[in-house]
Amino acid sequence: MINRSATGRRAILKKYDVLPRTYWPGNERRGNALLLPFMNRNASALWKGNLHEGEGTLTTESGVLSKTQYSFRTRFTEGRGTNPDELIAASLGGCFSMALSNELGLCGFHPQRIETTATATLEDLAAGWTVTHIQLDVHANVPDASQAGFMDAAIAAKTNCPISRLLKTNISMTASLNR
8 A cells, every 4th residue: 555645755554554543553752752663561470379279360451350360270170260271362362353353444344243252272282281272263244245355354364463473373263254
């Protein structure tokens, strides 16, 4: 995509650059502070005790998780709380849904609803317990989108979302379009 700036110079924009600045911040100034083109997101984990009987809490900077319980029981059996694998699946599902919305928007479509279920598979391998696979099941309501256009956008979103790029595991997907 080519755009002309206010000075008349041509600029080639990457497809993520067309998003509003609130989504992809750049080198901007707020007061005297320069906003850098990266973001840090913080979370903390506190663990007490041994692996099988201990327990911990997770807290995020945003406050969405605040001393949220996790333990061996919540990871491998039944228990009250969350576990790291569930949080990875939720992160990928959320990131993918946002990336799919972006990809569809770049194609001129306006998704009404994107629902993604991410299932993380944890296997006991020779190297130890490993997330070996994450399955994305996506259902979207996108008026006027063709199945082919929707699938192209879904594959691009799966490939390009930041959490997909972070994970070194097999990510598969099924996607269905409702118009």
